[in-house]
Amino acid sequence: MHALQFTVKGDLNSLQYVEVPTPTAAAGEVLVEIRAAGLNPSDVKNVLGRFPYTSVPRIPGRDFAGVVVDGPSPLLGQAVWGTGKGLGFTRDGSHASHIVLPAGDVALKPQALSFVQAASCGVPFTTAWDALERSSVKAGTTLLVIGANGAVGDAAVNLAKARGAHVLAAVRRPESLAELGRRGVAAILLGDPAALAAQVEEHFNGGAEVIFDTTGFWLPAAVPALANFGRIAIIAAPVDGNVQLPALALYRRGGVLVGVNSLLYTPQECAAMLDGFGSLFDQGLLPLPEQLREVALSEGVASYGEVNNGSGDKFILLP
Template sequence: MKALQFSQTGDLSALRYVDLPTPLPAAGEVLVEVRASGLNPSDVKNVLGRFPYTTLPRIPGRDFAGVVVQGPQNLLGKAVWGTGKELGFYNDGAHAAYVKLPADGVALKPESLSFSQAASLGVPYTTAWDALERSGVGRGTRVLVIGAGAVGRAALALARVRGAHVLG
């Protein structure tokens, strides 16, 4: 399979486009044919060496969307998406043709989202959700979001869903 991989950190020039064997899922795991993967600041920082716990060599990429090609029968052929704190750090990530991960690490992709849209939601939306949870945002809360990046846009959308008065 084709993949982006780095064997050392410090500079983005460490990324190489390589041919690797397709991963083999174990019991309780799925193999997802990646149709789209997100690029997050943490993926870039990882290649730069900002996460010393990353094991090398490594395929980066935390957010993905694709189709299950191996794994439990109930997931075979299903369009899925996901994100992971270990993907790209301790385990190979989604900047590859395939990604292997625990079966409970995927969710069915909503039909209303394209693969690209689904792959762009993971880190931004989980970051925004965590911030809103920690801040106790709910119905009637006033929320001011400064910044129009992916996390800021996610925070605005999620705050609205929670019934907050949103300023951005």
């Protein structure tokens, strides 16, 4: 089969488009013919050596959608999708024409999603789903999503609206603000961190019950914008990993800080999440993913380079 593979960690030039033996499914496993695979920033960081537990040689990639071509009879011919811990790090991942994994590690693909759309959802949606679950976002919750124009932030906005939460999106660019307005999403423009609490107060009297910072830079400003007994979820941090936390203001509000890391969840645990929000697509409660950039797997190395150079495009690799 054809695949992207790297043999040296820490060097993006090590990633190559190669031909390797097609894996075979053992008892209790499925062989999935991949129709589309998502490319996430974490995949690029993986090749760049940011994850010390990664072993080489390795086929990277976490997110995929495809068809089961070998395995237990109930799954044969079924369209499935998947993602999760280990894929592309300690076991070969999805940036290939085929992948083998335990049968419980895949979920049935929602009928409303194409293979390309399904492949775009794994990491962004499971991350957002986990953040909302663990910060108790439900119908009526007031939620501020900082960085709502990113993949995870956008997923959080859509998932929260599907739950019936009151959502306020925060973005840095006027064009992103205008796009959210066209979608009917209340939004504010980020500027002076000291002004964030007042901006939120205009929409949510007493502050936001939950704040989801997807950027890693707004935690200090988020605390004053938090309601009493509120929760702040974070998925990122500055390069040095440190941030000034106004601890006095946080504990006086009874606030809770929630760290969210999708790499903590196995593919089987992620499959349960996929089932959880996948049905929302089929019910018409989630908008279908748009603005996806489809690229042949053979051109995938260049796509890794574009993401590494700061491209915000959502690349979908097609074997």
